[in-house]
Amino acid sequence: MSGSLLLRAAGTDGAALRDLRIEAGRIVAIAPRLEPLAGERVLEAHGGAVIRGLHDHHLHLLASARALESIPCGPPAVRDEAALQRALGAARPGAGGWIRGVGFHDSVVPGIDRHWLDRACPRHPLRIQHRSGMLWILNSAALVRLGLDTGADAPAGVERLPDGTPSGRCYGLDGWLAERLGTPLPDLRALGARLAAFGVTGVTDAGARNGPAEWECVAGAQASGALPQRVLMMGSEALDAFPVAGDRLARGPLKIYLRESEFGALDALVDRVCAAHAIGRDCAFHCVTRAELLFALAALEQAGARHGDRIEHAAVCDDEALAWIARLGVRVVSQPHFIAERGDRYLQEVDPADRPWLWRAASFLAAGVPFAAGSDAPYGALDPWAVMRAARERRTITGCCMGPGEALDAMQALALFGADAHAPGPGEPWPREGDRADLCILALPWQQLLRDPDSRHVCATLIEGRVVHQRAD
Ligand SMILES: [Zn+2]
Structure with missing residues (x-):
């Protein structure tokens, strides 16, 4: 059938390779061997791992595009x-x-x-x-x-x-x-290409001030092909009436930017959360300090938590706060790479009493908290594979290991970029029949990839079956 694509010799977790047929943007068949149809495009994976495309659960698209300039x-x-x-x-x-x-x-x-x-x-x-x-x-x-x-x-x-x-x-x-x-909204093309080269097929924009102008900018970039990725857009109440079920662009949680220096009344925050929940909207709380986290949890306790409510960063989280998060059933979206990028400063500046609670990871998973990651670009590096590496090694630039007990294994690190934008949490890496064909094709077989997860191994990225990145070699 014309328009379909056959992806051959895709590596999976088992020893056997699989062929995948993609039609109308979806995976319609997965089998050990599929014969090419007349006129069908064939893409060889050569035994390299083929995983679901990565979703960056927290970044800032417009600021990242500006940062590139x-x-x-x-x-x-x-x-x-x-x-x-x-x-x-x-x-x-x-x-x-x-x-x-x-x-x-x-x-x-x-x-x-x-x-x-x-x-x-x-x-x-x-x-x-x-x-x-x-x-x-x-x-x-x-x-x-x-x-x-x-x-x-x-x-x-x-x-x-x-x-x-x-x-x-x-x-x-x-x-x-x-x-x-009067800054003009930036061009997202270069950013879209970079994300595609990392195997990223979707992102969540975490901007607290996102409103109609940002929505139009992203929708326009998607329509022109400049930004191939799917986008879940958090933002202010100005997005309350925007579509939550969009396939390319969907409205995400209300982003609540808490700052310890300017807390208002808890009641006002609870009202804000309740108003979002009343229209079926989740809330995402920016929490980098211990006090910000406790304030957010107190508000959620009173308002009642929803399935998609989430804590962004949870940079400092002691055992009691962690247990509270688990009890409320709230998600956490973290930046483990800040240990690699900023860890040496933390060792000098962060109160020693807080250090064991910095950027925890394994403890969240052990407590059953849905735990995912985002680059926070441009405030963190854009490469999700660097985030995975940092989550495993927890090493600062000078080589200190911070909180080795919080290190993740290779599978857990990969799962940080699971594909369900509305429900960040450990994701299954393997594509299934019926899935949208958002895929990342790697140059290494699965077992080798687990030993060396690195963006240099991404050789092609597909979004809805369309090749949006293919390495030159
Ligand atoms: Zn952010």
């Missing part, structure tokens, strides 16, 4: 003051004449302000984002462009020097800046 200002690319000066000195302005930097961390140069940036980059408006996403640092040209140079009428969050002028450090002003800059 931005200057890295923090580790691992930039580690010290001289390296940051070089990077900014060599940068060329992009959209609107601005230079945009991302991933800055104080370990590069502590406490920099507009005057430091002016020395590194005097001519062009420059803004660099702290890797937490909570802080932008602007040079003087940028402050002039934004009408902030004197500090008159500056919004709260613009830090001031002793003489009253802005220091250039702007806290919690992401939305204000985006509005002032």
Whole structure:
């Protein structure tokens, strides 16, 4: 039949290879041997493992696309003051004449302000984002462009020097800046291609401010083919009425961005959760501190938890909080790779009493908590295979092992990227007849892949039976 695709010699968990026939975007047959039909396209897997496409359960699409167009200002690319000066000195302005930097961390140069940036980059408006996403640092040209140079009428969050002028450090002003800059929504094509090269066939966008504009941007990128991945979009109440059952783009949970420094009343949070639940919408809570986690769990306790409610990050989770999560039946979506990327800082900065509770993994699974992972790109690296490696090794860059008892085995690590976007939790890697043909084809047989899970082994990615990535060799 024309339009169908035969995937031959696909590796599975057993010794035997299988052929898969794909028609109209679905796997219609799996058997030891299928004969090619007239005119059928044949793709050889050569015995390489063929698994379900990976789903990144927590990232930020628009910010990741912008990051690809931005200057890295923090580790691992930039580690010290001289390296940051070089990077900014060599940068060329992009959209609107601005230079945009991302991933800055104080370990590069502590406490920099507009005057430091002016020395590194005097001519062009420059803004660099702290890797937490909570802080932008602007040079003087940028402050002039934004009408902030004197500090008159500056919004709260613009830090001031002793003489009253802005220091250039702007806290919690992401939305204000985006509005002032009139930043055009980014092109998602390069990001879509990168994700496809990692075998990622679906993502959950975890943006708390996502609303109709972000929805339209993603829908447009999918329609044009720029973004081949399926997307579950979390966001604010502005998405309440958007379709939850979309095949390519579906509305995800209400994202509740908790910050320990600005908790409101618990009752107000409970009301918000109840309102979401009342329209059948799950809630996802950003929790990076112990207090944020307890506040979220207290709200869920009062509101009653739903099947798809989830904790994002759960970066610090002691045994009592873990038992509470398990009792409520709430899911956890974690970033085990932050140990690899940030672990050495944690060892210096995190209260020793909290260290055993950092980025736990095996304990969640042992307690029966549905546990999955997301890259949190651009705040973490985009490569899901690096996340899996980190979940197994739990090693910092300098080689310290953090919480070895929380390490996952190879199967558990792969299952972090299970394909059910609405129900993050351990996923079966094997495609079945009737599945949508969202597949990741690897260059290694299964047993070898388990020993060396790495994105360099991804040789092709299919979404709905369409080849969206194929390695050149
Ligand atoms: Zn995030």
